[in-house]
Amino acid sequence: MARVWKFGDQINTDDILPGKYAPFMVGEDRFHLYAFAHLRPGFAEEVRPGDILVFGRNAGLGSSREYAPEALKRLGIRAIIAKSYARIFFRNLVNLGIVPFESEEVVDALEDGDQVELDLETGVLTRGEERFQLRPPPPFLLEALKEGSLLDYYKKHGRFPGE
Amino acid sequence: MGLTLAEKILSHKVGRPVRAGELLVVEVDQVMVVDSIAGSFFKRLEYLEATPRYPERVSIVIDHVAPAANLEVAKAQKEIREWGKRHGIRVFDVGRGVCHQVLVEEGLVQPGFVVVGSDSHSTTYGAVGAFGTGMGATDIALAAASGRTWLRVPESVKVVFRGKLPKGVTAKDAALEMVRLLTAEGATYMAVEIHLLDGAEALTRGERMTLANLTVEAGAKAGLVVPSGEILELYRVPEWLYPDPDATYVKEVEIDLSALTPRVSVPFYVDNVHEVAEVKGKRVDQVFIGTCTNGRIEDLRAAAEVLKGRKVAPWVRLLVVPASSQVLEEAARDGTLLTLLEAGATIGTPGCGPCMGRHMGVLAPGEVCVSTSNRNFRGRMGAPDAEIYLASPRVAAASAVAGYLTTPEELEEVHG
Known part of the structure; x- marks a missing residue:
């Protein structure tokens, strides 16, 4: 969970x-x-590996600092669900191997503190008896994510997915 | 159907017409790395067991914390110098200036180039007609290793600026107005294509940089200013580097420069833009003039014009950080610097200064700063409840003198 x-x-x-x-x-x-x-002091101590972050619109806008999502990865975050993403943050997530799901309804349905299960490949999310279908990542991302991250993909294949 | 400027540049890169929505891998003309992520950049290259494929296409700039503010930073910057030497990569060291300003001054960015930078404000390069875009450390490392990057050809938003700026109104006010109209997510994943018409083509390269710089605050991938005016004198602009008249845009926005008034962006969101008149009177503790948005010679001159013969209010710290060593030199040569100093300003090492709250002017709880920079997010410059108001150098200078948010025109009325 x-x-x-x-x-x-x-x-x-x-x-x-x-x-x-x-x-x-x-x-x-x-x-x-x-x-x-600043926003939620104590988060880093309380978060557990596999936990899921949920954001509203324009998630991750601003500075290109990859160490922001990298901090989340270090804390064990493997997926984020947001209504929409800022561009650089979205790329950084893919590059680091954190799966960026996008959904208005699921974000609205989820509450802070909910206990859920999420299948990163199929995008199926369950909360108790409830089942939500998130759009699975597009092929370019899925291909990269299969190797862990885009960095891992490039290391292994010496090219970008689809190149 | 015609192509937008972004489509033109990317089409030229891949040698065939490409349209918005296509996923491409393109050659990169310049990879820009800043000090704050250089460590991650090196580690990723090491992990890839790679070195920069084209060393001459990579630049590292020590600007985000320059000079080093603590031991960790000092060690990181030492590593940058050593790594640069080892791999034959040019390093612009402490004091040379803010990355975007430096790359433009050095001629490393040219019209039609694709430039990726490890700083979100890499959209600034659009001022000279280059497709500049910000990325994270992994993307930047991959671009350096492969000489290429992947990107989706963006849709474009067309922003037309018409007419001449009235006296006392600046490109910063125009840029803030653009962000207000587009909103913080209005151009996400898109290119903002800026057209300067009916007198607006007189905007200088520096002013165009201010416009292109702030497009990222609307979420833009790139902010491309259609080459005209000074750009045609300063650069050899390829004849293909224009959008087609029948290009398609997601939306079009018009801004009449002649009707514009001074603007201020109110915390904690950049698109929360108001007329200065609406928030005037807000007591100010610190004023910061500088950054890749407004640290150029024309910005320092604009501030000096307001500060000439005046003194900064006793409770205000006025920090001026020129965007580059070249700007500082010019300011020293033409007397701007002395005017600033006589008014009570203090001058910082060319670079990013206190923009992201790491050194050289961190804000205490409850403090208010008027800044010519580009972000007023919560906690950006220090304490989470400190407030940052984004404005032009003129408004910043006037506010420093008054000790509260105001315009030079207002100052004239009150103090004479």
Whole structure:
């Protein structure tokens, strides 16, 4: 079972990881401990591997800092569900191997603290007896995600998916 | 059906006409890496067991925390210098300036180029007609290793600026107005194609950089200014580098520059743009003039014009951080610097300064800052409840003198 951590619309990368806690400011081994330090203090201690983040519209806008989603990855986040994504954040998620699902209804249906199960490949999400179908990732992403991340894909194949 | 400017550039890159929606792998002309992610960039290249495929197409700029603010940063920057030397990669060291300004000054960005940068404001390169886009450390490492990147050909939003700016109104006000009209997500995944018409083509390269810079605050992948005016004098612009008249756009927005008034973006969202008149009187603790948005010589001059013969309010810190060493030199040469100093400004090392709250002007709880930068997100410059108001250099300078948010025109009336 995974816990749902629900946030609102327009959550920016300064919210996810404030700039002053960048890895090169506080150390490579510590920066993830400051995830949501301003917005939801205590998050980094309470979150468990496999938990799911839920955002509203325009998730991850702002700075291109990949260490913001990287902090989430370090904390064991493997999937995010949002109503919509800012562009760079979306790319960073794919590159890191965090699956970015998109759905208005599912985001509206989920509550903070919900216990759910999510199949990352099929996009099937269950909450108790309820079953939601998320759109599975597109082929380009799925191909990359099969190797772990786009970085892993390129390392293994020496090219981009579909190239 | 015709092609947009973004489609033109990407079509030229792949040697066939491409349209919005297509997923492409394209050659990259320049890869820009900033200090704050350089460590991640090196680690990813190491993981790929790769080095930059075309070393001359990679630049590293030490600007986000320059000079080093603590031991961790100092170590990271030492690694950058050593790595650069080892791999024959050019490094612009402490004091050279903000990445985007430096790359443009150095001529590393040219019309028609595809440039990827590890900083979201890489849209700035659109000012010279280059497809500039921000990416994270992994994308940047892959671009350096392969010489290519993947991207989806973006749809375009057409923004037409018409007419001449009235006295006292600047490109920053125009850019904020654009973000207000588009909203923070209005151009997500899209290119913003900027047309300057009926007098607006007089905008300088610097002013165009301000416009292209802020397109990312509407979510844009790239912010392309159709080459005209000064750009045609400064660069050799390829004849294909124009959108077709029958290109299709997702939407079109018109902004009449001649009717524009000074704008301010109110915390904690960049698209929360108002007329300065609506929020004037807000007491200010710090004023910051600088960044890739507004740290150029014309910005410093605009501030100096307002500050000449005046003093900063006793409770205000006025921090001026030139966008580059070249800007600083010019300001020293033409007397701008002395005017700023006489008014009570303090000058920081060219670079990003306190823009992202790491050093050189971090805000305490409850403090208010008027900044010429590009983001006013919660906690961006320090304490989570500190407030950042984004404005033009003129409004910033006037607010520094008054000690509260105001315009130079208002200042004139009150203080003479």
